Amino acid sequence: MGFLRVFLAIVVIINHTSPLFGLVFTDAYIAVKIFFIISGFYMALILNEKYTGPGSIRLFFTNRFLRLYPTYWMVVALSVGASLAFHHFLDYTLVLGPWLTHAHRLASSSIMAFVAANTAIFGQDFLFFTSLSPQTGQLVLDANSMAAVQPAWFYLAAPQAWTLSVELTFYLIAPFVIRRGLRPLVLLIAASLAVRLAIWIAELPLDPWCQRFTPAELCFFLLGGVCYHLYLRIKTMRPRLAILRAVTFSYLAFLFMYQFLPGEASIPKDYATYILTVLALPFVFYHTKSIKWDRMIGELSYPLYISHWLVIVVMRYYFSPQWLPAASVVGTLVFSVLITAFFNSPIERYRQKRVLRAA
Incomplete structure (x- = not known):
């Protein structure tokens, strides 16, 4: 599923700039939710087949830490360093604009909250439900924070990392839920969907309440667990290569053509996409799991x-809006290849050695 994951990441980049020669493929939020389903599938897979036996939960948590945090911290450090350099030499602030403009007005509690969220990742999703009081500079709860004059998330060095905060919450419960079979998964999915329904009935803003609220987002990770159970059944059936190819390419074609399909973005169309994802992913994984080049692409x-926002704000200085999407996609791809080759690969080898040593 490496190609699929890279495609979804590129969809997010395009949605954060502008259409790439008229193409947006899917909405960024749909791409993120498919990412969540894929993550839930992989967590179910590795917790049931890789992280087993005594000490497996501790190994799972520490390996997840090594997978996410070093790369994130490096990108944040580069974002801060590049922002300070651009501010000093080019009078252009990149991601530090709110800090350089309003830091003197912030309460000390707000500064500590921002530093903690930028460092620990946890809590970044919560900042999308707060804004800054103009009078005191303190964080206040805001049901419609996306329309606030000073949203709290402006102070995140990598604002897209709010999804990691949601994902980390799922990791905390995954070892205790994902191994218990389908029934607990279905019950928790129903509870999460009930939260989404309550938000809709209460007429709360779609963003952030139905896009970033952790209890409402957990259903997508848990659907990935359902994917895993479907995969186990498919694996015993050993479907023919022609069927695997047909499902894989049909699903990819659906995502490629999503923007041209009948109907505007709507709840039925979105949820049809998620259901189709749950049904297709087991076939896609079964088809691609042994393809080496696909796994290599997936590492990107x-x-x-995690790096695309830094690349976008840099490219925005050098390129016109017309060329910004293409420059951002190419720049992020090049940057990601370098990160993977010289930074992530040694960490990944160490992670795998830890698993082998434990086995």
């Missing part, structure tokens, strides 16, 4: 996602 997906 996380660097692509």
Whole structure:
């Protein structure tokens, strides 16, 4: 599923700039939710087949830490360093604009909250439900924070990392839920969907409440667990290569052509996409799991996602809006290849050695 994950990351990049020669493929939020389903599938896979036996939960948590945090911290450090350099030499602030403009007005509690969220990742999703009081500079709860004059998330060095905060919450519960069979998964999915329904009935803003609220987002990770159970059944059936190819290419074609399909973005169309994803992913994984080049491409997906905002704000200085999407996609791809080759690969080898040593 490496190609699929890279494609979804590129969709997010395009949605954060502008259409790439008229193409947006899917909405960024749909791409993120498919990412969540894929993540839930992989967590179910490795927790049931890789992280087993005594000490497996501790190994799972520490290896997840090594997978996410070093790359994230490096990107944040580069974002801060590049922003300071651009500010000093070019009078252009990149991601530090709110800090350089309003830091003197912030309450000390707000500064500590921003530093903690930027460092620990946890809590970044919460900042999308707060804004800054103009009078005191303190964080206040804001049901419609996306329309606030000073949203709190402006102070995130890599604002797209709010998804990691949601994902980390899922990691905390995954070892205790994902191994218990389908029934607990279905019950928790129903509870999460009930939260989404309550938000809709209460007429709360779609963004952030139905896009970033962790209890409402957990259903997508848990759907990935359902994917895993479907995969186990498919694996015993050993479907023919022609069927695997037909499902894989049909699903990819659906995502490529999503923007041209009948109907505007709507709840039925979105949820039809998620259901189709749950049904297709087991076939896609079964088809691609032994393809080496696909796995290698998949290693780029996380660097692509976590670094793309830094690349976009840099490219915005040098390129016109017309060329910004293409420059951002190419620049992020090049940057991600370098990160993977010289930074992530040694960490990944160490992670795998830890698993082998434990086995």
